[in-house]
Amino acid sequence: MDDDVLARAARIAADWLESLDVRPVGETAGLEELRERLGGPLPDGPVDPLTVVEELAAAADPGLIGSPGGRYFGFVIGGGLPAAVAADWLTTVWDQNAGLYACSPAASVAEEVAGEWLRELFRLPAGSSYAFVPGCQSAHLTCLAAARHHVLRRAGWNVEERGLAGAPAVRIVVSARRHTTIDRALRLLGFGTASLTVVPADAAGRMDVAALRNALHTGGPAIVCAQAGEVNTGAFDDLSAIADATSAAGAWLHVDGAFGLWVLASPRLRHLAAGAERADSWATDAHKWLNVPYDSGIAFCAHPEPHRAAVSTTADYLVQSGPDGPRDQIDWTPGFSRRARAFPVYAALRSLGRRGVADLVERCCGHARTFAAGLADVPGCEVLGKVVINQVLFRFGDDDTTDRVLRHVVDSGEAWLSGTMAGGRRAIRLSVCNWRTSADDIERTLTAFRRAVAAT
Ligand SMILES: *Cc1c(COP(=O)(O)O)cnc(C)c1O
Numbered sequence: 001m002d003d004d005v006l007a008r009a010a011r012i013a014a015d016w017l018e019s020l021d022v023r024p025v026g027e028t029a030g031l032e033e034l035r036e037r038l039g040g041p042l043p044d045g046p047v048d049p050l051t052v053v054e055e056l057a058a059a060a061d062p063g064l065i066g067s068p069g070g071r072y073f074g075f076v077i078g079g080g081l082p083a084a085v086a087a088d089w090l091t092t093v094w095d096q097n098a099g100l101y102a103c104s105p106a107a108s109v110a111e112e113v114a115g116e117w118l119r120e121l122f123r124l125p126a127g128s129s130y131a132f133v134p135g136c137q138s139a140h141l142t143c144l145a146a147a148r149h150h151v152l153r154r155a156g157w158n159v160e161e162r163g164l165a166g167a168p169a170v171r172i173v174v175s176a177r178r179h180t181t182i183d184r185a186l187r188l189l190g191f192g193t194a195s196l197t198v199v200p201a202d203a204a205g206r207m208d209v210a211a212l213r214n215a216l217h218t219g220g221p222a223i224v225c226a227q228a229g230e231v232n233t234g235a236f237d238d239l240s241a242i243a244d245a246t247s248a249a250g251a252w253l254h255v256d257g258a259f260g261l262w263v264l265a266s267p268r269l270r271h272l273a274a275g276a277e278r279a280d281s282w283a284t285d286a287h288k289w290l291n292v293p294y295d296s297g298i299a300f301c302a303h304p305e306p307h308r309a310a311v312s313t314t315a316d317y318l319v320q321s322g323p324d325g326p327r328d329q330i331d332w333t334p335g336f337s338r339r340a341r342a343f344p345v346y347a348a349l350r351s352l353g354r355r356g357v358a359d360l361v362e363r364c365c366g367h368a369r370t371f372a373a374g375l376a377d378v379p380g381c382e383v384l385g386k387v388v389i390n391q392v393l394f395r396f397g398d399d400d401t402t403d404r405v406l407r408h409v410v411d412s413g414e415a416w417l418s419g420t421m422a423g424g425r426r427a428i429r430l431s432v433c434n435w436r437t438s439a440d441d442i443e444r445t446l447t448a449f450r451r452a453v454a455a456t
Pocket of ligand 1 (some may be wrong): 295
């Protein structure tokens, strides 16, 4: 019985992957049709598992997006490396509650190994702590909770015990072009959006460091959020200059490197994030550029004590090892019961190796440059700014034409991308983040744009 349903699911999964090259990248059914296909009353009695799985796969199919395929360039969405996808299946089947060593010694040790591999890959300081979390959003929450603990502790305030009411003021400095998840993490930590000091950024999205220095002038507890890889342009803040400013002011430096941090794995690209190693905490994703299936993010902290103090928890009924024992994951993540997320990360790193990660990152950047060069020959296309890493930003004349060309390409099913605003006007953004994307995928997408321009 188990065998049947798992073998059938594996067959359906393999067929789906096989179809990615030929099926339209976008969905082929609308909201109403999907509600009809998937809907109906809650069944009164059981349905056999094989039927459930087969019917679910059939009903969902036209509403699935081909984001694991090579011509999906929307947002910043990675694919799934074969080893990582397979390890993720095992993670599901093993069904470990990776909150405590006692609940899964193997998950705890795999996390220790993968965490240390990543730390080494990014060249972060020895002894840094880490946490495997659902995504960069939760990584921000984890890192900024550590930051809050640390800067208030130094001001003589125990925030875990006393909360924020009556606490010394914390100056929080962010860039005008920060990712929205920074605001949400801060909000959840009790730092309202109106309390943020926002420093301007240049057209590419790089923080104005002189303004930052100015904002830190007053001294006192401070947290600075910098960025490695702006979500539209891929631009990097000047992390060296920012680290100079934060260390002079005694401020905590947090880096949002959801995808950009991965340049640190490439000898050719790591100069873009020079100075990153001087930060106090880093947030990144494995589900983006490492091509681990959703969801998978990682928080790193240069200071294990505040990290642990900010998120650890305990209860009489738990079986915990303490600071000198094996790793209990609940000491490091805001999660309690949790998926053994390190297994697929471990598998991804092992299947690629140090060189493979660098190749993947460099190859995606190469595709982005090829795409931008190809676009330059498409009539009416304007590529905005320089391609920094894996992101390309472009438009076709006015807002209306840009949106019409984009819609035409998406409707063709050849590729999936989405729009954004750049300098107050509509633009199209493309992100190459998938190990499957080939030179042929780039050429097919360029052809789709040429056709769209001819047709609109
Ligand atoms: C995607 C992204 C995030 C949020 O990451 P999630 O994994 O979706 O939580 C944060 N910052 C940047 C720059 C991103 O690109």
